[in-house]
Amino acid sequence: MNTALTELKCHKNLLVFLKVSKNTALKVLKCYKNELTNLDVSKNTALTELDCSQNKINSLDLRMNAALTQLKSDFSGLKPGGSVFDVEWKTYKSAFSKYAAATYLSYIVLVIVSGILTESFWFTVISLFWGFIIIGVILYQMDYRTEVEIKKRIDEGDLIAQIELGVFLMDAAGSAESLKKAKVWIEKAVGLGIKDAQTKLNECIEKIAEKEREEAEKEAKSSRRSNAPGMYTLRTQI
Numbered sequence: 001m002n003t004a005l006t007e008l009k010c011h012k013n014l015l016v017f018l019k020v021s022k023n024t025a026l027k028v029l030k031c032y033k034n035e036l037t038n039l040d041v042s043k044n045t046a047l048t049e050l051d052c053s054q055n056k057i058n059s060l061d062l063r064m065n066a067a068l069t070q071l072k073s074d075f076s077g078l079k080p081g082g083s084v085f086d087v088e089w090k091t092y093k094s095a096f097s098k099y100a101a102a103t104y105l106s107y108i109v110l111v112i113v114s115g116i117l118t119e120s121f122w123f124t125v126i127s128l129f130w131g132f133i134i135i136g137v138i139l140y141q142m143d144y145r146t147e148v149e150i151k152k153r154i155d156e157g158d159l160i161a162q163i164e165l166g167v168f169l170m171d172a173a174g175s176a177e178s179l180k181k182a183k184v185w186i187e188k189a190v191g192l193g194i195k196d197a198q199t200k201l202n203e204c205i206e207k208i209a210e211k212e213r214e215e216a217e218k219e220a221k222s223s224r225r226s227n228a229p230g231m232y233t234l235r236t237q238i
Contacts, residue, residue, distance in 0.1 A: 002023070003022055003023060003025065004025050005023045005025060006025050006026060006027045006028065006046075007026070007027060008020065008023070008026060008028070008029050009028075009030045010030070010034070011030050011032045011033050011034065015034040015035060015036060016034075016036065016037070017156065018036055018039060019040070019157075020040075021040060021043040021044075024043055024045070025046055026046060026047055027046050027047060027048050028047075029044070029049070029050050030050075030051045031055070032051045032052060032053045032055070033055075034055050035055065036052065036055040036056060037055070037058060037158065038057060038058075038059070038153070039052050039060060040061075040157035041062065041064075042061060042063075042064045042065075043064075045064055045065065047068050048068060048069050048070065049068075049070040050062075050065075050070070050071050050072070050073075051073075052072070052073050053074050057073070057074065058158070059158065060073060061159065061192070090164055091164075091167060092146055092167065093168075094143055094172035095139045095142035095143050095146070096139050096140075096143065097172065099139060100135075103139070104132065104135060107128075107131050107135060108128065111128050112124060114127070115127070143172055146168065147165070147169075150165045159189075159194070160189075162185050162188045162192070162194070163185070163194050163197050165182075165185045166182045166183070166184075166186035166188075166200065166204070167186070168182075169181055169182035169185065170182035170183075170186070170203075170204050176208050176211040176212045179204060179207050180208060182204055183205065183208065186200050
């Protein structure tokens with residue numbers, strides 16, 4: 001890797017990915033007319049000229065580029081030293097929250113009808129048991145692939161993906177602990193000034209408090225049951 005590189009011109013090459021974080025001596029970067037969706041120049045503090053126009057970049061952070069004097073981008077009004085995060089971000093929904101209820105209900109109806117037609121009780125029971133497990137595994141794999149996809153975009157420098165991951169985890173969360181993991185990502189998005197991040201953070205905090213109350217109530221009920229005196233039936237012998 002040429003870390004001493006000071007000028008890079010890679011325009012009109014249909015590039016979909018460009019990593020220049022190791023090229024800290026870079027002063028001129030011209031990567032216009034490509035297919036880039038992300039561009040991280042936070043490590044290129046010596047950068048004086050940047051042309052990243054006519055790409056598909058959805059966020060651009062130039063707060064670390066104080067030396068930048070010439071800039072061309074697809075963001076109107078963006079100036080050297082500024083950042084753009086006021087864009088629309090995708091909203092991912094957990095496969096469990098989207099499909100579980102309808103999928104399980106449809107499957108139950110199908111199995112019951114099949115059981116009636118075959119007049120087999122055990123066929124119905126076994127089919128329901130294994131069907132629930134298989135459907136659960138499929139939905140889990142769908143959620144896992146979605147999470148991996150978003151994390152990959154974060155690794156590639158897509159900062160907006162941080163709020164997408166936070167909201168996705170918040171939607172998929174089943175406990176207060178899971179929601180707290182979502183909160184970490186949304187807080188990062190808030191720190192970057194990403195659109196709607198603060199609203200989502202407030203929503204996440206409310207859900208955490210609500211889930212903690214529910215869990216505390218369940219624990220209290222369980223504790224009362226375990227500490228309750230045994231019930232005895234007194235019989236009077238005549």
